[in-house]
Amino acid sequence: MAWMSWTLPTALFFIGIAVILVGMTTWQLISPCVERRGFLPLATTRGDRLFIGLLSSAFIHLAFVALTDVNIAVATVLCAFWMIILMRWG
Amino acid sequence: MQTKVENNKAWFLVLPVFLIVAFSAIIPLMTVVNYSVQDIFDPYTRYFVGTEWFKQVMLDSRLHEALLRQFIYSFTILIIEVPLGICVALMMPTKGRGASLALILVAIPLLIPWNVVGTIWQIFGRADIGLFGAFMSSIGVDYNYASDPTDAWLTVVLMDVWHWTPLVALLCYSGLRAIPEVYYQAARIDQASRWAVFRYIQLPKLTNVLIIGVLLRFMDSFMIYTEPFVLTGGGPGSSTTFLSQSLVQQAIGQFDLGPAAAFSLVYFLIILLVCWVFYTTIMNMQKDK
Amino acid sequence: MTQSNTTMTRQNTAKKEQAPVYSKAERKTRNAHLRGRFGLVLYVVLLLLPIYWLVNMSFKTNTEILSGLSFFPENFTLANYAKIFGDPTWYMGYVNSIFYVSMNMVISLVVALPAAYAFSRYKFIGDKHMFFWLLSNRMAPPAVFLLPFFQLYSSVGLFDTHIAVALAHCLFNVPLAVWILEGFMSGVPREIDETAYIDGYSFPKFFVRIFIPLIRSGIGVTAFFCFMFSWVELLLARTLTSVDAKPIAAIMTRTVSASGMDWGLLAAAGVLTILPGMLVIYFVRNHVAKGFALGRV
Numbered sequence: 116m117a118w119m120s121w122t123l124p125t126a127l128f129f130i131g132i133a134v135i136l137v138g139m140t141t142w143q144l145i146s147p148c149v150e151r152r153g154f155l156p157l158a159t160t161r162g163d164r165l166f167i168g169l170l171s172s173a174f175i176h177l178a179f180v181a182l183t184d185v186n187i188a189v190a191t192v193l194c195a196f197w198m199i200i201l202m203r204w205g
Numbered sequence: 206m207q208t209k210v211e212n213n214k215a216w217f218l219v220l221p222v223f224l225i226v227a228f229s230a231i232i233p234l235m236t237v238v239n240y241s242v243q244d245i246f247d248p249y250t251r252y253f254v255g256t257e258w259f260k261q262v263m264l265d266s267r268l269h270e271a272l273l274r275q276f277i278y279s280f281t282i283l284i285i286e287v288p289l290g291i292c293v294a295l296m297m298p299t300k301g302r303g304a305s306l307a308l309i310l311v312a313i314p315l316l317i318p319w320n321v322v323g324t325i326w327q328i329f330g331r332a333d334i335g336l337f338g339a340f341m342s343s344i345g346v347d348y349n350y351a352s353d354p355t356d357a358w359l360t361v362v363l364m365d366v367w368h369w370t371p372l373v374a375l376l377c378y379s380g381l382r383a384i385p386e387v388y389y390q391a392a393r394i395d396q397a398s399r400w401a402v403f404r405y406i407q408l409p410k411l412t413n414v415l416i417i418g419v420l421l422r423f424m425d426s427f428m429i430y431t432e433p434f435v436l437t438g439g440g441p442g443s444s445t446t447f448l449s450q451s452l453v454q455q456a457i458g459q460f461d462l463g464p465a466a467a468f469s470l471v472y473f474l475i476i477l478l479v480c481w482v483f484y485t486t487i488m489n490m491q492k493d494k
Numbered sequence: 495m496t497q498s499n500t501t502m503t504r505q506n507t508a509k510k511e512q513a514p515v516y517s518k519a520e521r522k523t524r525n526a527h528l529r530g531r532f533g534l535v536l537y538v539v540l541l542l543l544p545i546y547w548l549v550n551m552s553f554k555t556n557t558e559i560l561s562g563l564s565f566f567p568e569n570f571t572l573a574n575y576a577k578i579f580g581d582p583t584w585y586m587g588y589v590n591s592i593f594y595v596s597m598n599m600v601i602s603l604v605v606a607l608p609a610a611y612a613f614s615r616y617k618f619i620g621d622k623h624m625f626f627w628l629l630s631n632r633m634a635p636p637a638v639f640l641l642p643f644f645q646l647y648s649s650v651g652l653f654d655t656h657i658a659v660a661l662a663h664c665l666f667n668v669p670l671a672v673w674i675l676e677g678f679m680s681g682v683p684r685e686i687d688e689t690a691y692i693d694g695y696s697f698p699k700f701f702v703r704i705f706i707p708l709i710r711s712g713i714g715v716t717a718f719f720c721f722m723f724s725w726v727e728l729l730l731a732r733t734l735t736s737v738d739a740k741p742i743a744a745i746m747t748r749t750v751s752a753s754g755m756d757w758g759l760l761a762a763a764g765v766l767t768i769l770p771g772m773l774v775i776y777f778v779r780n781h782v783a784k785g786f787a788l789g790r791v
Contacts, residue, residue, distance in 0.1 A: 118645040119232075120239045122253055129235060143619050157485065162623050170481065173474055180256045181263035187256055215616035218608040219624060222668055225605055229665040230631045233642035240642075296534040305779045309772070310538050313545065316771025318726045318743040321764045328551065329544045334757065336547050339563050367544065399526060428635030431728050449637035456641055473634060480633050484626055 139165060153205040164205045168198045234473075240466035258467035268468060270443070271451045278447065279426045282365045286422060287415065289366070290373025295403070297378050308378070311371045323435025326364045330436075350437060354444035357437045361445050364432055369425070373418045380414035381407060413490070420483045427476065448472060545768065552761035559757045574762035587742030588766065590656065591725065594739065597660035598724045599717050602667045606716070610675035611701070615687065628669035636666075636729050644733050658734045659741070663724045670723065671716045678712030679705075711781040718778045725771060742767055 139162060142148075148161040155167070172194035179190035241258055245251045262268060293311065298304045314322070330350050332338035341348035350360040384406065392402045430449035433439065439446035439454075446454075452472070456465035551559055552574055553567040578584040612618070613625060636643075643662060644653070652658040686708070690700040706713070732744040746763045 117249075118649055119236045119642075120243060120245065120251055122239060122242060124253075125235075125239050125242060128238070140619055157489065160622075162620060166481075166623065170474070170478060174478075177259065177263065177471065177474070180259045209615060209617040211618070212616040213618045215612035215618040215621075218612035219618075221605040222609040222628070222672060223624070225601070225661070225664050226628060226631055226668055229643075229646075229662055230634070232646055233639040236642035236645070237639070293534065293537055296530040296537070298531075298534075307534065307538070308779055309775055310542065312775050313768070313772060314541065316722055316725065316768065316775060317545075317764075318728060318767050320728045320743050320746070321767050324746070324760060324764055325544045325548050328757065328761065329547050334551075334559055334563070336543065336563065367541065371541075424633040428633075428637065430635075430637050449635050452635075452637050453640065462641070469639075476633055476635070477630055480630050481626070484629065 135165070155201075155205045159205060161202070164201050167205065168201045171201075172197065237466045237469050240462045241470055243463055245462045254463065258463045259471070262464055262467045262471060265464075267443075268451065271446060271448050274444075274446070275427060275448045278362070278429075279423055281362055282369070282426055283419060283422060285362070285366050286370045286373050287419065290370050290418070291377050291411070291415075293370065293374040294377030294381055295407070297374070299382060308375070311374055314368050314371050315375075317368075319431035320435045322364065322368050323432045326360060326367075326432075327436050330360050352441055354441050357441055357445050361433050361436060364436060365426065365429070368432065369422060373415075373422065376414040376418040377411055380411045384410050413487075416483070416487050416490070420480075420487075423479070423483075424476065548761050548764050551757060552765045554758055556756060556758050571758075574758040575766075577759060578762055578766065584742075584745065584763070587740060587745040590735075590739050591731075591741040591743070591767075592770065594656040594659040594663075594731070594741070595721055595724045597656055598663045598667055599720045601660060601664055602671045602720045603713065603717060605664075606668055606671035606675055607706070607713075608701075610672045610679055611705070613672065613676045614679035615684065625672075628672055632666045632669040632673075634665075636727075640729065640733050643730065647734055653734065654736045654738050656739045659731045659739060660724075662730045662734055663727060666727075667720045667723055670719055674716045674719060675709070675712055678709045678715075682708050714778045715781050718774060721774050722771065 143161070150158045150160050152158045153164075155164075159167070175194055175197070176187065176190050179185060179187065242253060242255060243251045244254050297307045297311070317325070329335040329337045330348075332342045332349060338348060338350075347353075348356050350357045388406050389402070392406060397405075428449050429447055430453065433445045433447060434450060437445045439450050443451075452465055452468055455461050455468065550565065550567060553570055553572070555569055555571055555573065558564075558567065558569055613621060647653050647658045647662070652661070682705070686704065687700070690704055695704070728741070728743045731741045735741065735744070742763065746760065746767075
């Protein structure tokens with residue numbers, strides 16, 4: 116495992132992703148979701164919105180890193196809000 | 206479309222695929238993510254640097270140029286290969302011995318190892334021993350792919366067109382074969398022009414395969430590495446250095462693991478976005494049918 | 495959709511061309527047909543020219559290659575081929591390549607068949623996302639993963655073995671195989687499954703006895719694609735091998751560039767890498783047209 120050069124932040128990141136995936140699966144098992152249409156221009160399920168949210172969050176982080184000197188945590192907080200909006204009304 | 210049965214036990218059938226792909230995909234991806242936030246000298250001497258590499262990569266003008274070159278290149282070959290592929294597919298015979306023969310001949314370039322493709326064009330384009338190079342010289346064009354950036358660029362594009370048009374052609378050919386003969390008969394009765402037949406009968410049937418073709422070609426041209434590497438080595442200068450190549454140069458040539466990894470991730474995100482857009486479009490189109 | 499288009503065409507063209515002369519139309523079709531044949535022949539000739547040049551060179555001596563251009567070898571020689579078949583470091587490259595390509599083909603098919611069945615017949619949690627994730631691996635550039643791949647396979651002790659290359663190629667071949675097979679399987683009516691289950695077939699028995707024979711051509715085409723992409727890939731194969739499993743394509747680049755340019759030998763080795771592909775496409779020629787549409791026309 117040494118060659119993988121783990122660091123604490125990346126480990127936490129992947130654990131976080133894994134937890135989200137497990138959580139989403141359990142949620143789906145408990146209360147299956149139906150496809151619906153929100154403000155996004157296509158019908159999505161919960162999982163689709165999660166994917167869209169994660170991907171757009173990645174790009175938001177990249178834009179923050181590239182264009183501003185603001186602490187990355189600001190972007191993370193912003194993305195958290197964005198994720199909530201997307202999951203609820205997307 | 207048939208309705209599918211809900212059954213979560215189907216996961217057991219997918220599990221082997223998941224495991225085998227995850228082994229080769231997720232572990233390396235995690236490693237790349239780890240690299241991207243560290244300054245690595247060797248496995249035991251490494252420092253956490255946070256998002257510094259990402260910042261450097263996003264602002265690196267060499268990479269912007271490589272990205273721009275990549276986009277221009279991908280669009281150029283798509284613009285040439287898609288219409289040419291359709292034309293070839295329309296010309297291919299549909300029945301009999303001729304059909305098999307044409308199919309096999311057209312498919313040959315696809316089955317040549319990529320570095321051999323590079324070698325073939327390396328030889329073919331040389332003015333001293335290659336037919337194409339000699340032909341260009343004989344009609345008075347000062348052609349040398351090893352020293353002139355424009356010539357190098359054109360040769361790489363030509364090579365790609367030679368190599369991959371068959372894929373588009375064969376995709377379209379199989380799309381055309383799926384059109385029932387009745388449609389053509391109806392068109393004949395109506396005295397429909399050749400263009401009308403193409404526009405209203407053949408093209409609609411082709412959309413599906415064309416999207417697959419464009420998707421495959423876009424992705425593959427985005428990761429093109431071996432052929433230009435063998436042909437021009439990315440030169441002259443950096444005129445044919447595409448994304449993959451600048452990546453490999455950085456990671457293995459200069460051993461700048463951190464920046465190379467950060468760049469890989471940015472690259473991967475772009476690919477993922479484009480993939481997702483294409484995939485969603487295809488799926489929605491199939492749903493509409 | 496196409497149906498309505500056809501009717502539209504019918505109305506449009508009927509308006510435009512009221513009473514065309516029959517023989518003229520016929521002549522026009524024949525001319526178009528001839529033009530098409532001519533264009534195809536031209537295209538195929540241009541396509542084959544670079545390959546012909548390679549074959550031509552492989553039968554020449556180096557002095558003849560460098561002394562000038564000619565369409566036929568003057569001093570026809572088999573020396574280049576003799577050198578390849580006489581030297582184990584050369585011909586073992588072919589054996590290695592064929593070995594790992596076959597291995598990859600078998601692994602890909604065995605794991606992809608049940609998975610494709612699951613995707614084509616059932617709905618399950620995360621099926622769409624799983625499918626997309628598989629496809630996105632098909633599109634991930636191998637250059638991104640070179641170094642981690644090298645370290646991963648070294649750390650599990652598989653470096654420089656055939657199975658390492660076969661497994662690495664699964665990264666892009668398994669998703670493709672699932673994609674193609676899923677297309678073919680969706681074309682098989684579900685009633686067949688249901689009837690078989692009512693007749694008392696168990697799933698494995700039904701799958702092997704009834705279902706697999708039904709999609710034979712799809713399997714052939716999938717095998718062809720797996721062969722194709724594994725055979726032509728070099729970057730991963732070269733990174734994961736050093737001596738024992740080195741593919742021919744890698745041996746070619748190394749040996750030739752080390753001692754100046756031996757053009758004849760290079761050409762001969764190149765020609766030999768084209769042959770297996772032609773053999774394989776000959777076997778699947780009748781199915782390949784359908785297969786290229788990945789079963790979803």
